[in-house]
Amino acid sequence: xxxxxxxxxxxxxxxxxxxxxxxxxxxxxxxxxxxxxxxxxxxxxxxxxxxxxxxxxxxxxxxxxxxxxxxxxxxxxxxxxxxxxxxxxxxxxxxxxxxxxxxxxxxxxxxxxxxxxxxxxxxxxxxxxxxxxxxxxxxxxxxxxxxxxxxxxxxxxxxxxxxxxxxxxxxxxxxxxxxxxxxxxxxx
Numbered sequence: 001x002x003x004x005x006x007x008x009x010x011x012x013x014x015x016x017x018x019x020x021x022x023x024x025x026x027x028x029x030x031x032x033x034x035x036x037x038x039x040x041x042x043x044x045x046x047x048x049x050x051x052x053x054x055x056x057x058x059x060x061x062x063x064x065x066x067x068x069x070x071x072x073x074x075x076x077x078x079x080x081x082x083x084x085x086x087x088x089x090x091x092x093x094x095x096x097x098x099x100x101x102x103x104x105x106x107x108x109x110x111x112x113x114x115x116x117x118x119x120x121x122x123x124x125x126x127x128x129x130x131x132x133x134x135x136x137x138x139x140x141x142x143x144x145x146x147x148x149x150x151x152x153x154x155x156x157x158x159x160x161x162x163x164x165x166x167x168x169x170x171x172x173x174x175x176x177x178x179x180x181x182x183x184x185x186x187x188x
Contacts, residue, residue, distance in 0.1 A: 028098065028171075030098040031097065031098050031099060031167075031168065031171045032171050032174070032175075034094055034095065034097050034098055034168075034171070035168060035171035035172045035174070035175050035178070036175050036177070037090075037093075037094040037095075038090055038091060038094045038172065038175075038177075038178075039172055039175035039176070039177030039178035040175075040177045041086075041087075041090035041093065041094070041177070042087055042090055042177055042178060043176075043177035043178075045083040045084075045086050045087050045090075046083075046177075046178075048079050048080075048082075048083045049079070049080055049083050049084075051079075052075075052076035052077075052079040052080050052083075053076070055072050055075070055076050056072065056073055056076045058072075059072045059073070065132075066130075066132035066133075066135060066138045067132045069132075069138075069142075070127060070128070070130055070132045070138075073127050073145070074124050074127045074128050077120045077121075077123045077124035077127060078120070078121075078124050080116075080117075080120040081117045081118070081119075081120035081121045081124065082117070084113045084114075084116045084117040084120065084156060085113065085114065085117035087113045088109075088110040088111075088112075088113030088114050088117065088159075091106055091109055091110050091113070092106070092110055097166060097168055099166050099167050099168060100166075100167070101166065102166065105162050105163065105165070105166030105168070108158070108159070108162040109159040109160075109162040109163050109166075110159070111155070111159075112155040112156055112157075112158040112159025112160075112162060113155065113156060113159045114155070115154070115155025115156075115158075116152060116153055116154070116155040116156035116159070118155075119148070119151060119152025119153065119154070119155065120152055122148070122152065123145055123148055123149065123152055126141070126144065126145050126148065127141075127145055129141075130142070130145075
């Protein structure tokens with residue numbers, strides 16, 4: 001059951017790691033400058049999300065005790081909540097993107113990241129409430145947590161869709177701060 005949670009979490013978190021997968025072109029200098037400001041702010045958050053996912057996968061693939069799974073996953077969800085909130089804040093701090101309907105694009109994307117932040121806070125609360133002493137109840141609770149992941153990440157996916165629709169994906173993909181190298185799984 002814990003492996004199912006790890007698979008769901010890793011699939012959900014990957015949404016932040018790639019806007020569209022291709023590099024940008026020369027584009028507009030104002031858009032590139034805006035994207036650099038956002039991506040430079042996002043880089044530490046993306047690394048935290050990546051590490052939180054690695055931690056969840058680690059306890060899921062090792063035969064970890066329910067208490068360790070609970071503590072690790074709860075901490076990871078807390079980190080992800082904070083990081084998505086910080087990403088929304090970074091979008092606001094960068095100012096309105098210099099594209100058509102920039103204010104609308106920015107507001108919708110910020111709202112999406114805030115929604116995902118709240119979703120991870122809710123998952124953390126659910127994880128903290130699980131009874132790690134009763135393995136059967138804990139496994140059932142993990143199913144519920146795993147089932148909530150798609151809903152929790154929906155806002156972040158919508159935020160990325162807004163940025164793409166606003167024409168910002170190429171500029172953002174060309175910025176080093178928005179490029180995350182996914183580590184290869186550790187061999188044991």
